[in-house]
Every structure is written in C-alpha cells, then in structure tokens.
Amino acid sequence: MPTPRDRRARLAAFAVFFVQGLTFATLLTQVAALQKKHGLSDGELSILLLVVPVIAGAGSVLAGEIAKRYGSRVVLRVAQPLAGLAVVLAGLAAGVPELVAANVLFGLCLGAVDAGMNMQAVTIERRYGRAILTGFHALWSAAAVVGAVWASAAGGMGLGLPATFAVAMIAGVAIAVLAGPALCAPEEEHVRPAEAESRTPAPAGGGFPWRPILPLCLAMAFLYVGDASISNFGSVYMDKIMHGSAAVVPLALGAYQATTFVVRAGGDLAVRRYGPAAIVRVGGALAALGFAGIVAAPNEPLAIVAFGVTGVGLSVVAPQSFSAAGRLDPAGTGVAIARVNMFNYVGFIVGAALVGGIADAANYQVAFAAPLVLAAAIILLARGFQPSRSLPAPRPSEA
Structure with missing residues (x-):
C-alpha cells in the first residue's frame, strides 16, 4: 500500500x-x-x-x-x-x-x-x-x-x-x-546500485543502451507525427476539405482533445487489466482506423468522429512509453525517460513538415495518409512495451 x-x-x-x-x-x-x-x-x-x-x-x-x-x-x-x-x-x-x-x-x-x-x-x-x-x-x-x-x-x-x-x-x-x-x-x-542490480542487470560498460528503448522512442515519434498533424492542420482540413463553417471547423481538434482526456482518465485501469503492450497495440490500431476515416470521410460528421477515434488511439502511447522507459531504468537515473521524451519533439517537427509538404503537393486529405501509416507501425512496436517482470513492490518511504 x-x-x-x-x-x-x-x-x-x-x-x-x-x-x-x-x-x-x-x-x-x-x-x-x-x-x-x-x-x-x-x-x-x-x-x-x-x-x-x-x-x-x-x-x-x-x-x-x-x-x-x-x-x-x-x-x-x-x-x-x-x-x-x-x-x-x-x-x-x-x-x-x-x-x-x-x-x-x-x-x-x-x-x-x-x-x-x-x-x-x-x-x-x-x-x-x-x-x-x-x-x-x-x-x-x-x-x-x-x-x-x-x-x-x-x-x-x-x-x-x-x-x-x-x-x-x-x-x-x-x-x-x-x-x-x-x-x-x-x-x-x-535506487541504490545493489537494489537496482537485483531488479535488472546493469548494462555492459556502465552506459545506458539505446536498443531496449528504441521501440519506445519510435512509438513516441510516430505518435507525435499524428498529434502534430491534427494540432497544426486539423482545422485547415475541416476548412479546405470539408468546407466547414466557422462553428464546425474547431470541432476536429475539440473531438481529438476530448477523447484523449476521457481515455486517459480511465487508462490506468485498462493497463492494469490487460497490460501495456496490449493497450498500445489496440491504441495503434484505433489511431490508424481514425486516420483512415479522416482520409476517406465523405462529410463533416464522419470526419469529426474520425478525429475523435484517433484521439482514443493516440492517447495511450505517450504515458505507456514513459512507464516502459522507467522499467528499463531500474536505477531511476531518468536517462531513458529523457531520451524517449526527446522523440516527442522529433515527431512534432517531422509531422509538421511531412503533412504540410504532402498537402502542398496534393491536398490535406491525402496528407493524412502519412500519419495513418506511422500509427499502424505502432502496432508492430507494441512488443517493446511488455514488461519483463511485474512492477516491484513499493519501498518504505522516508519521512
């Protein structure tokens, strides 16, 4: 307790x-x-x-x-x-x-x-x-x-x-x-060195290896490619592709933010029941489905629903990336978490450039196919989120 x-x-x-x-x-x-x-x-x-x-x-x-x-x-x-x-x-x-x-x-x-x-x-x-x-x-x-x-x-x-x-x-x-x-x-x-070694062997050479956290880094980057595409271009898509009114245009981002909050509010219960790898796998699938809906949406209501589905899928990836990084760093140095967090910004930059570039060459509906592919790739990366052991029991706290 x-x-x-x-x-x-x-x-x-x-x-x-x-x-x-x-x-x-x-x-x-x-x-x-x-x-x-x-x-x-x-x-x-x-x-x-x-x-x-x-x-x-x-x-x-x-x-x-x-x-x-x-x-x-x-x-x-x-x-x-x-x-x-x-x-x-x-x-x-x-x-x-x-x-x-x-x-x-x-x-x-x-x-x-x-x-x-x-x-x-x-x-x-x-x-x-x-x-x-x-x-x-x-x-x-x-x-x-x-x-x-x-x-x-x-x-x-x-x-x-x-x-x-x-x-x-x-x-x-x-x-x-x-x-x-x-x-x-x-x-x-x-965590004290002896205690950390009892949980997970220290990496050879004393440095922190990239290989175990690479799936987490890639998943974080792919997540934020999708997040950046919606944050930067969701309203533009609703304006130029769906020809929405001033009242309707903001609803794409609103639906995305609302579902993100709702899923995160109950996300811990789902992780405890099904495990982080399964949750991330389902999240990647739902995000891909949402982006497919954005690409194919024939009207405003279905487009707004698609943005909401995308929020459901993407909402779980970031917190589980950090949680998995923490498990891979049993000494609690924070190095793994800092590295994973860095890919947040990599994804944001790539997402803004990639979707914006494709939109200039084609249109915004076609441009959302790029984050669709990357969201689907999160499904393949989900294995990297599976803990090799359960979380350790909490240590006695200092007063």
Whole structure:
C-alpha cells in the first residue's frame, strides 16, 4: 500500500502536470494573436514555431543529465517557473527579437519540465507498485482545456496578451512553487546500485543502451507525427476539405482533445487489466482506423468522429512509453525517460513538415495518409512495451 509520503508526492506531481498543460495551452491558443501583433507571414510563423520543439529537445537532454546527478525535483523547481515567465515575456515582447528570445527560453524549459515531470511520475508509479501514470497525463489534458477556456474568456473580456498570459501564469507558477517541496527527492528517486542490480542487470560498460528503448522512442515519434498533424492542420482540413463553417471547423481538434482526456482518465485501469503492450497495440490500431476515416470521410460528421477515434488511439502511447522507459531504468537515473521524451519533439517537427509538404503537393486529405501509416507501425512496436517482470513492490518511504 502507498504511504502518506507517496500520496503527497503523487499530489505534487499532479500539480506539476496540471501547470504544464496550462502553460502549454495558454501560449498555443494565442499563436494567431502573436502572428497578428508582430506582422509575421505564414512562413515566418512556421519557423518561429519550429524553434520551440528543436530547443525543447535540447532541454530534455539537459534535464536528463541534471536529474541523473541531482534528481528531477531540482529540474522542475527551476524550469517550471521559468516556463511561466517565458510565456509572460512572449506576451510583453515588443518586437520579433524579443519574441524569439522568449520562445527559446520557453522551449528549453518545456523540454526540461516534460522530462522531469515524467521522471517523477515513473518514480511514484514504482513506489505505488501499480500502473498509475496515465492519470497524470489525463490531468495535463484537462489543464490544456482549462487554458483554452481561459483564453476564450480573456478574449471575450478584451484583455490584451500580457494580461491574458500573466493571469494564467501567476496562478500556474504559484501552484508549481507550492508543489515543488513535496516532489520526490533524489534519494527517493534514485535506487541504490545493489537494489537496482537485483531488479535488472546493469548494462555492459556502465552506459545506458539505446536498443531496449528504441521501440519506445519510435512509438513516441510516430505518435507525435499524428498529434502534430491534427494540432497544426486539423482545422485547415475541416476548412479546405470539408468546407466547414466557422462553428464546425474547431470541432476536429475539440473531438481529438476530448477523447484523449476521457481515455486517459480511465487508462490506468485498462493497463492494469490487460497490460501495456496490449493497450498500445489496440491504441495503434484505433489511431490508424481514425486516420483512415479522416482520409476517406465523405462529410463533416464522419470526419469529426474520425478525429475523435484517433484521439482514443493516440492517447495511450505517450504515458505507456514513459512507464516502459522507467522499467528499463531500474536505477531511476531518468536517462531513458529523457531520451524517449526527446522523440516527442522529433515527431512534432517531422509531422509538421511531412503533412504540410504532402498537402502542398496534393491536398490535406491525402496528407493524412502519412500519419495513418506511422500509427499502424505502432502496432508492430507494441512488443517493446511488455514488461519483463511485474512492477516491484513499493519501498518504505522516508519521512
């Protein structure tokens, strides 16, 4: 049974995931407003947006190195408030150079927090001794919805970008600062060498091998190719292919986000019953089916349903990738999780370029065939998610 200390750490990690979702959505929902404020062309905006995942990949690697020595708690206590500050600076930016600088800081902190919060979640899952990681990602999704609702309300009140960003980020940073001390400390996160060796043999040469985590990295990249295609081009598809009205166009992304949250909210129960490999295999199949529906949809309602089915399938892959990476790193160094997280940004970059390029050459309906193929490939990668042993029993917690 989890101890009171484990429960406090879990609540703190929930807070971190919530703040990260809120931070991400607060900035993402105002991309069009930032473009208009700074007079950016579509090409300039694309380059500006690509800065974030590129720098985030570096932030994830840096977080892995820091966490290996000092634990992920210190990463989060520094990077998460700085991410909130970066969002506020983006709103205050008077020109493009200031906006780029804010984006660089945001990207670096985004990658560090993504890696650090999943290290915490994996540690807590290990201490609980059962699958609980998907619930953290469900809260991220819920917070993203809160961020979008706040952006809509702020727009209705006529608030400018600085005020819109500041209100959300003051609340977010306050939550992060309060939660920080309750996160798992390095001595709770890092397993003693003798204990780690009793769970899984140390890799030859002392380094962390790529081979066991490669299926997880590829699955993460393929997931985010699909996620990026929907996030970046779902509304464009509904406009140009389905010729939807202004009220209908946002429903593609809305259906995707809604099903992602619903499935993640109950995903841990399914993982405990059927195992992570089976859940990822079914997820890949459903995602492929959803993308096939997008490619073939004859009308708006079926297209919206297809986007929702895609959300059901893709929602399970990321949390199970991190959970599997944690099992492959019994010493709790965080290196495996940081590496897997890096492919989040690889997939996002590839997805934006691949789907956008195909759409330019053909159309957006044809372009969604690319993530269809990659989603189907997740089915073949699912074997890499199967644990070779059950999760260890939770260790006694330090007071």
